[in-house]
Amino acid sequence: MIFSPEGLPGPGHTGRETLDAEGSLIIRNVMTLDAGSYMVVLETSRGRRSATEQIPIKEADVEPTEPAPISRNPPLSLSGGSAIALIAAASVAGLVLVGNVLFTFIQKLRSG
Numbered sequence: 001m002i003f004s005p006e007g008l009p010g011p012g013h014t015g016r017e018t019l020d021a022e023g024s025l026i027i028r029n030v031m032t033l034d035a036g037s038y039m040v041v042l043e044t045s046r047g048r049r050s051a052t053e054q055i056p057i058k059e060a061d062v063e064p065t066e067p068a069p070i071s072r073n074p075p076l077s078l079s080g081g082s083a084i085a086l087i088a089a090a091s092v093a094g095l096v097l098v099g100n101v102l103f104t105f106i107q108k109l110r111s112g
Helices: 080-112
Strands: 018-021 025-027 035-046 047-055
Touching: none
Parallel strands: none
Antiparallel strands: 018 025, 035 047
16 A cells, blocks of 8 residues: 555555645656556545556666756857957947937037
8 A cells, every 4th residue: 555545655655656636646766666556446435446557667768868067157159250240240339329429419519
């Protein structure tokens, strides 16, 4: 028995099993040893019902791999075309800004 009628862990409980709100049995870190016959028994004031299900578990065909490390702040690198495009865009933006400042200054001189 994994869980008692009161929802308490039974002698078959390994600590990896939980019952969800709908009554489903959830088993974490499943192993081939978990394969076998599982029975559920429902007892109510209207009677008792039970069902048994054979649960097969196959071994994985592949070995687990180590996760790739993740860098929180990867370095930003620009080279080749990207660097040239960034420099050109910054230069154009700078020229537009200087042009606007000069235009505004000249307009103020003419009107004032």
